[in-house]
Amino acid sequence: MKSSVLDSPSLDRLAVHTITTKPWSLAVAADRFAAAGVSGISIWVEAIAGMSNSEVRNTVQASGLKVPALVRGGFFCDPDAQERVRRIDNNRRLIELAGEISAEMLVLVVGATPRAPLDIQRDWVRDAIENLIDDAKAANVRLAIEPLHPMYSGDKSCVNRLTQAREMCEAIQDPMVGVAVDVYHVWWDEALESEIKRLGELDALFAFHLCDWRVPTRDMLNDRALMGDGCIDIRGIRKLVEANGFRGWNEVEIFSEEHWARDQQAFLDDIVDRYKDC
Amino acid sequence: MKSSVLDSPSLDRLAVHTITTKPWSLAVAADRFAAAGVSGISIWVEAIAGMSNSEVRNTVQASGLKVPALVRGGFFCDPDAQERVRRIDNNRRLIELAGEISAEMLVLVVGATPRAPLDIQRDWVRDAIENLIDDAKAANVRLAIEPLHPMYSGDKSCVNRLTQAREMCEAIQDPMVGVAVDVYHVWWDEALESEIKRLGELDALFAFHLCDWRVPTRDMLNDRALMGDGCIDIRGIRKLVEANGFRGWNEVEIFSEEHWARDQQAFLDDIVDRYKDC
Numbered sequence: 001m002k003s004s005v006l007d008s009p010s011l012d013r014l015a016v017h018t019i020t021t022k023p024w025s026l027a028v029a030a031d032r033f034a035a036a037g038v039s040g041i042s043i044w045v046e047a048i049a050g051m052s053n054s055e056v057r058n059t060v061q062a063s064g065l066k067v068p069a070l071v072r073g074g075f076f077c078d079p080d081a082q083e084r085v086r087r088i089d090n091n092r093r094l095i096e097l098a099g100e101i102s103a104e105m106l107v108l109v110v111g112a113t114p115r116a117p118l119d120i121q122r123d124w125v126r127d128a129i130e131n132l133i134d135d136a137k138a139a140n141v142r143l144a145i146e147p148l149h150p151m152y153s154g155d156k157s158c159v160n161r162l163t164q165a166r167e168m169c170e171a172i173q174d175p176m177v178g179v180a181v182d183v184y185h186v187w188w189d190e191a192l193e194s195e196i197k198r199l200g201e202l203d204a205l206f207a208f209h210l211c212d213w214r215v216p217t218r219d220m221l222n223d224r225a226l227m228g229d230g231c232i233d234i235r236g237i238r239k240l241v242e243a244n245g246f247r248g249w250n251e252v253e254i255f256s257e258e259h260w261a262r263d264q265q266a267f268l269d270d271i272v273d274r275y276k277d278c
Numbered sequence: 279m280k281s282s283v284l285d286s287p288s289l290d291r292l293a294v295h296t297i298t299t300k301p302w303s304l305a306v307a308a309d310r311f312a313a314a315g316v317s318g319i320s321i322w323v324e325a326i327a328g329m330s331n332s333e334v335r336n337t338v339q340a341s342g343l344k345v346p347a348l349v350r351g352g353f354f355c356d357p358d359a360q361e362r363v364r365r366i367d368n369n370r371r372l373i374e375l376a377g378e379i380s381a382e383m384l385v386l387v388v389g390a391t392p393r394a395p396l397d398i399q400r401d402w403v404r405d406a407i408e409n410l411i412d413d414a415k416a417a418n419v420r421l422a423i424e425p426l427h428p429m430y431s432g433d434k435s436c437v438n439r440l441t442q443a444r445e446m447c448e449a450i451q452d453p454m455v456g457v458a459v460d461v462y463h464v465w466w467d468e469a470l471e472s473e474i475k476r477l478g479e480l481d482a483l484f485a486f487h488l489c490d491w492r493v494p495t496r497d498m499l500n501d502r503a504l505m506g507d508g509c510i511d512i513r514g515i516r517k518l519v520e521a522n523g524f525r526g527w528n529e530v531e532i533f534s535e536e537h538w539a540r541d542q543q544a545f546l547d548d549i550v551d552r553y554k555d556c
Contacts (some may be wrong), residue, residue: 017524029538088531105371114493114508114509115509117511118468119468141494149427149428149429150428150429150466150467151429151495153466153491153495154466154491154495154508154509155463161468188396188428188438190396190441214432215432215433216433217429217432217498219498220429220495220498231392231393231432234426
């Protein structure tokens with residue numbers, strides 16, 4: 001028997017988002033992720049509420065984990081112009097925070113409001129991101145625009161397809177700005193293959209997020225499935241991003257009331273097993 | 279004061295789907311719709327379960343209402359080829375039924391399965407529709423492909439954008455086959471304007487369905503809003519379809535646990551008022 005048959009697939013590029021094991025504190029999550037062989041931890045702002053930056057840094061360094069991303073900045077869209085300025089300023093603070101905890105990027109969920117046309121909102125988003133590029137450079141933190149599924153067009157994101165995110169990158173034209181591809185949000189899109197190709201050509205494939213689409217989906221927010229339990233061709237999309245030059249993290253980001261109610265160590269073990277399969 | 283200020287906007291093109299007032303029987307719905315000045319009733323298969331075709335026809339004729347559509351045919355997608363044949367046969371029966379109750383068209387929700395790639399499923403759908411054209415001609419019932427929102431890609435429809443529906447019409451190229459534009463499913467799409475223009479050029483704008491997108495949406499199926507209570511620019515989309523030649527029915531199709539729990543006559547009165555506003 002060749003040893004390669006016995007070798008586990010590498011977990012060098014596997015990261016897990018803190019929200020995935022929401023019941024765990026950052027310290028517990030970092031400890032357990034590292035023990036399970038996971039290599040990275042993407043940190044949600046909610047997971048570090050009340051902690052100082054040095055506490056966050058020390059906790060992560062002690063675990064030996066890397067930090068692919070701070071999650072989530074953005075939310076730029078509001079009909080009130082002064083409120084939009086406040087939101088950009090809030091993102092400046094998040095970029096600084098990301099730099100201080102050595103996160104490679106800030107993920108941008110760009111926001112949406114029911115009180116303005118989507119195309120006008122996308123202009124606000126582009127302006128906001130352009131306003132943040134100097135901060136991103138100073139902190140050495142990249143900005144990843146994450147298109148969200150069109151079911152979030154009304155209140156969470158006016159960028160709902162890779163096409164729109166790619167066009168925004170082309171308009172901004174800065175190496176600090178790229179795209180987070182989350183299979184949950186984009187799997188249904190007939191432009192998936194062509195857009196990943198174009199994003200690869202732009203060097204704008206910054207992040208790759210994994211979970212699955214449950215059938216039926218019982219809740220619009222918190223019913224994501226473990227990889228393999230849904231209808232997304234995760235392996236195919238992973239091959240696609242890699243064929244187009246992506247060498248970054250594979251980040252598992254699952255919001256699920258069902259999984260949060262389980263024993264989180266058993267859930268984490270499942271995540272690692274399923275990751276090896278896809 | 280000019281009399282035109284007092285005139286109500288015309289209800290000549292207003293139709294309501296039986297599912298909108300689900301608690302009412304067909305007889306009650308037809309009676310109340312007519313009394314409220316509504317001109318058409320689109321009939322869901324579920325609303326006539328157990329009735330003979332002549333009962334349905336007599337009930338509708340007594341009310342004086344027209345029948346824009348029988349709703350819903352389709353559901354063509356299954357991994358098993360024999361099952362797909364059965365589903366096509368079922369649609370033959372629905373076309374015949376539509377003809378017998380003088381419905382102008384059969385609305386096709388084309389179906390989806392989590393167990394096949396979406397592009398292959400769209401080929402199944404095109405084949406199925408091509409198989410039904412002779413039946414449609416014999417019954418004088420048009421077939422309206424209704425793209426559903428991408429949140430239904432996993433289990434209800436592999437046609438999720440007007441673009442895909444329009445491409446299917448172009449591939450089939452038959453005047454019996456066109457598209458139902460439901461604002462709920464397509465409002466978020468940046469191709470909305472260009473696709474409605476192209477559908478107009480193809481004479482393929484068969485139906486226009488109205489409701490609104492609630493923010494937040496609490497349920498993926500049954501939380502549609504009354505026109506004006508959500509974030510869709512209904513008036514804008516209505517102008518768009520009319521500018522591109524649409525002269526058909528404006529069909530109100532609202533699935534809502536909240537509204538079904540209300541007094542249905544009060545709900546119907548609200549529908550008529552809101553229709554006049556949009």
